Amino acid sequence: MNTLSYGLLSLLSLKPCSGYDLMHQFELFWPAKHSQIYPLLSAMEKEGLVSFELVSQSDKPDKKVYTITDRGTAALKEWLEGPTGEPVMKDEMLLKTYCLWNTSPENALRMFGEREKLYEEKLGRLEAKVRMLEQVANGDPDNLEFRSHYFGIYMLLNKALSNTRSNLEWCRWARAAIGKRIHEGGG
Amino acid sequence: MNTLSYGLLSLLSLKPCSGYDLMHQFELFWPAKHSQIYPLLSAMEKEGLVSFELVSQSDKPDKKVYTITDRGTAALKEWLEGPTGEPVMKDEMLLKTYCLWNTSPENALRMFGEREKLYEEKLGRLEAKVRMLEQVANGDPDNLEFRSHYFGIYMLLNKALSNTRSNLEWCRWARAAIGKRIHEGGG
DNA sequence: TGGCATTATGTCAAAACTGACATAGAAGGG
DNA sequence: CCCTTCTATGTCAGTTTTGACATAATGCCA
Numbered sequence: 001m002n003t004l005s006y007g008l009l010s011l012l013s014l015k016p017c018s019g020y021d022l023m024h025q026f027e028l029f030w031p032a033k034h035s036q037i038y039p040l041l042s043a044m045e046k047e048g049l050v051s052f053e054l055v056s057q058s059d060k061p062d063k064k065v066y067t068i069t070d071r072g073t074a075a076l077k078e079w080l081e082g083p084t085g086e087p088v089m090k091d092e093m094l095l096k097t098y099c100l101w102n103t104s105p106e107n108a109l110r111m112f113g114e115r116e117k118l119y120e121e122k123l124g125r126l127e128a129k130v131r132m133l134e135q136v137a138n139g140d141p142d143n144l145e146f147r148s149h150y151f152g153i154y155m156l157l158n159k160a161l162s163n164t165r166s167n168l169e170w171c172r173w174a175r176a177a178i179g180k181r182i183h184e185g186g187g
Numbered sequence: 188m189n190t191l192s193y194g195l196l197s198l199l200s201l202k203p204c205s206g207y208d209l210m211h212q213f214e215l216f217w218p219a220k221h222s223q224i225y226p227l228l229s230a231m232e233k234e235g236l237v238s239f240e241l242v243s244q245s246d247k248p249d250k251k252v253y254t255i256t257d258r259g260t261a262a263l264k265e266w267l268e269g270p271t272g273e274p275v276m277k278d279e280m281l282l283k284t285y286c287l288w289n290t291s292p293e294n295a296l297r298m299f300g301e302r303e304k305l306y307e308e309k310l311g312r313l314e315a316k317v318r319m320l321e322q323v324a325n326g327d328p329d330n331l332e333f334r335s336h337y338f339g340i341y342m343l344l345n346k347a348l349s350n351t352r353s354n355l356e357w358c359r360w361a362r363a364a365i366g367k368r369i370h371e372g373g374g
Numbered sequence: 375t376g377g378c379a380t381t382a383t384g385t386c387a388a389a390a391c392t393g394a395c396a397t398a399g400a401a402g403g404g
Numbered sequence: 405c406c407c408t409t410c411t412a413t414g415t416c417a418g419t420t421t422t423g424a425c426a427t428a429a430t431g432c433c434a
Contacts, residue, residue, distance in 0.1 A: 029281035091274035094216035
């Protein structure tokens with residue numbers, strides 16, 4: 001039982017999902033490939049933390065829908081009471097920024113432009129999720145109760161939105177700072 | 188040559204450092220243990236990307252100070268021109284937040300309280316670094332030139348500060364949102 | 375009919391990373 | 405004098421994670 005296993009239980013506590021679904025939902029806060037998720041689910045099924053059901057689909061390939069068991073829920077609740085690991089951020093962009101003076105201002109502008117685009121796309125996807133949440137929450141997510149299955153998602157979306165906006169602003173500020181130095185003939 | 192190797196070259200392009208120093212400087216943007224850094228530096232030395240010198244210290248144990256070589260600088264510049272990997276964030280707190288309705292509001296408050304403290308401490312460390320940068324930049328870091336060795340660090344500190352402040356605010360907002368629901372008898 | 379994207383699941387070798395073990399000099403407190 | 409903390413470097417077994425390989429059904433476009 002590692003952190004990713006508990007993450008799978010966390011998502012499954014909301015509703016039953018296929019491994020494929022879980023992988024896509026994970027992207028936001030714990031990126032993992034299918035080659036890691038499928039064997040883990042299989043192992044968790046053997047331990048009795050989750051169960052699965054084969055579901056036939058007419059328009060798509062069949063899938064295995066996993067459901068959390070009582071044992072899984074018990075493990076989940078125990079995990080929630082325990083200590084929480086520190087956040088880990090790994091961003092190649094930061095490593096490059098550190099030694100930015102080793103490249104041309106033009107290349108630096110390109111780098112930050114690409115990163116800006118990435119954050120813009122992420123922001124768009126997040127805003128779409130917020131609109132979806134507003135629909136299922138019947139209007140204002142601020143009225144969600146603590147026991148609502150959507151309360152946690154609402155909090156996560158708030159964090160992701162403010163982080164992404166902050167990062168987007170940073171890219172724009174960096175591009176302006178570099179541009180200013182190009183026109184000043186700084187180099 | 189993986190991303191961490193280039194990260195080491197990036198830090199070494201600023202000034203020669205020991206492995207121990209590098210490890211501590213990495214904490215901010217690519218956490219790595221000494222058990223990963225020491226063997227990597229050794230391998231990079233064999234490939235001629237860095238060289239080292241044994242430095243005796245009277246007040247502390249001796250150390251190996253690594254310096255980037257011409258080959259290392261060439262590799263660094265090539266890396267800066269290439270594609271940049273997407274940022275990866277792994278945070279157990281987010282996994283727990285997703286299924287927060289499975290625990291008590293009191294435990295949720297504790298979790299966010301601990302996280303708030305963590306971000307407060309991080310903010311303090313960052314602000315200390317900003318003050319150090321202001322000293323070496325002779326006042327306003329906004330006047331740093333693109334070619335300055337400190338320009339990149341200035342940009343990184345800006346990002347880290349705004350991210351940490353954003354995360355701190357999020358923790359406080361979350362605690363208020365949970366507290367409100369406790370007093371409303373929501374549960 | 376062939377090619378491509380999406381959905382869907384799986385295996386496996388290799389790479390990245392962690393945690394524990396191991397050593398050791400120096401400083402500071404009790 | 406012992407204990408702890410900090411500095412400093414190293415190894416290694418085990419865990420986590422990736423990237424490649426493998427298969428296959430469906431829909432869509434040409």
